[in-house]
Amino acid sequence: MSPCRVAACLTALVAMCFAPSPVRSLDLNKLYGHHTKRSEYCHPYEPFKCPVDGNCISIQYLCDGAPDCIDGYDEDSKLCTAAKRPPVEETASFLQSLIASHGPNYLEKLFGSKARDALEPLGGVEKVAIALSESQTIEDFGAALHLMRSDLEHLRSVFMAVENGDLGMLKSLGIKDNELGDVKFFLEKLVNTGFLD
Ligand SMILES: [Ca+2]
Numbered sequence: 001m002s003p004c005r006v007a008a009c010l011t012a013l014v015a016m017c018f019a020p021s022p023v024r025s026l027d028l029n030k031l032y033g034h035h036t037k038r039s040e041y042c043h044p045y046e047p048f049k050c051p052v053d054g055n056c057i058s059i060q061y062l063c064d065g066a067p068d069c070i071d072g073y074d075e076d077s078k079l080c081t082a083a084k085r086p087p088v089e090e091t092a093s094f095l096q097s098l099i100a101s102h103g104p105n106y107l108e109k110l111f112g113s114k115a116r117d118a119l120e121p122l123g124g125v126e127k128v129a130i131a132l133s134e135s136q137t138i139e140d141f142g143a144a145l146h147l148m149r150s151d152l153e154h155l156r157s158v159f160m161a162v163e164n165g166d167l168g169m170l171k172s173l174g175i176k177d178n179e180l181g182d183v184k185f186f187l188e189k190l191v192n193t194g195f196l197d
Helices: 003-017 028-032 077-082 088-102 117-122 125-134 138-145 149-163 168-172 177-192
Strands: 055-057
Touching (some): 088 117, 088 125, 117 125, 149 168, 149 177, 168 177
């Protein structure tokens, strides 16, 4: 807290203690709020704004295991999972490139029968990309998109094949040689961030 803010708080405290009218309560959080600040705009060194309370916190306090937003949003499991995954736009363009290259029903081979028509029955490419980014595990992913159990188990078998270095599985799904590297990289990135845990 800057000296000016401390002075302002002390002035306010003195004014409250000696005010002729009754004082209802004293917000200790405002006096002792350590590294968090409420403001309309966040300073670049504390760029993350808590959505509910408006506190600004530095990036280092995101997903560090201790809640810094009043509602603990900075430790939200979806937020912290997404922080480890490729950006949603990157995932969406990756899915889009597979659709462009293999046709609108191609992703059925990965996500099952609801993944036809360029993922429309699942809510569209962006919704699937967000679910891949935010779902901590494949079970969470299945729940987010209401996938059938059999489709989810198929998807798990694809991931496990890649994890075990079995690229034949991807080839059998029609992944072209020039796509193998990207697909493998993408699936491994999910596995390495706990998707199969
Ligand atoms: Ca935190």
